[in-house]
Amino acid sequence: MHALHKVLEVFFSPGTARLALPDVWAGFKVNLKLMFTAEALVLIFALAIAIVRGLPGRGAAPLRALAVVYTDLFRGIPLILVAFIVGFGLPGLQLHGISTQSNFVYGLIALTLVYTAYVTEVYRAGIESVHPSQRAAARSLGLSYGQALRYVIVPQAVRRVIPPLLNDFIGLQKDTALVNVIGVTEITLQAQNFSNKYFNFTAYVVAALFFVFLTIPLARFTDHLIAERELRERALGQ
């Protein structure tokens, strides 16, 4: 009984939770800002890079190679290392405009770099899943390569990859907690500060709950989209 009491006291103390809430919430707002800004940037950059990877012709070979190197690199390096490299490296350069940003901006850059690499692959899979006959139909009507992409290929591709995009978005939400390592005062750091001060881990639990309440609805929504699509495809198949 004593142990249980201890656990409740150290991890689930209502009083401490109430006390920690303002700080933790203030930190979580930083995470929210990080995740939505990063996600917006990621969706744009990743699509651009996915398109570059699909460019035809020998002339585009260097661009394609560059895109491949980028995605390979940033899918391979752990986010925490990218955060260190960006967060401590860029200020160390002492370059005007680059080295004088806030930690928030460096955290944003690190998250965007890493997640763009993942999402590029998701988009690419989507683009490749559109049957070549769609491109042929678009081109045969006189649409240019770019127009065929914009009006025919990409809209279909994006629709197909919405569930995996949402999955990556959930990953991104959680990983915003990692950039505290370069001093972004987000939820984890707030919770840590609080815990150190009061020798109580309830603040961590409160922080965890914030994430859970954010990601679970999104996960359910993703499941719902997948189920809906399966139903539709089965109906069409008959």
Add this chain to the structure above:
Amino acid sequence: MSFVELRQVSKRFGDVEVLKGISLDVEEHGVVCLIGASGSGKSTLLRCINLLERLDGGDITVDGQHLTNGKVDVNALRRKIGIVFQAFNLFPHMTVIDNVALAPAKTGLCTSAQARERARALLTRIGLLEKADEYPDRLSGGQQQRVAIVRALAMEPKLMLLDEITSALDPQLVSDVLKLVRELAEGGMTTIMATHEMSFAREIADKVCFLDNGVILEEGPPEQIFSTPQQPRTREFLARVIEAGRL
């Protein structure tokens, strides 16, 4: 000079030589039907004519323009050449009317409003105006194929390439599609059509070409090809078609 001229057109996919030096003339307003077994090269030939496939050899001229000189504006050229595919290939994420209106509006043929107006007129012509705001998967195969035909027509092409456009249709849906093709041909549309509908080819074609293993083995007026074929391979092919009840 013929409207379409093919000279020694060859195409290979890897080690497989699909077209082995095909020469063909199509007069303006003419209708040429390509017949032959699956794999004989009919589809590839059509896809070469609007440069969906690159030639490995030979030359194609459409309306006096060489397709193969490398400087040709492929997009401008394709606007003059409509192609309809076996599998319809409508854009599934767009309504019927958007399918038809997209290319004319985006390629600068006309304004968006004009393109929609034109699309409505074309859909009225094929009796599918009430389906204008439906998505393609709500239409029958025959309806989808007719939409695909008017989508190509919306670009006001001077040449239509029809690639086995009834092969994927249920038999009872074929006649509506063929009726539309007949109207087009009677209206003077230059047409090259790969088909397994022999009686239709016989009725509509000015010239029938029998493709076998990447070459035009025999060509001539439909009566000659269907009634007095010269080549044993043509006779054999037609005998099998008759056996299957398709002629």
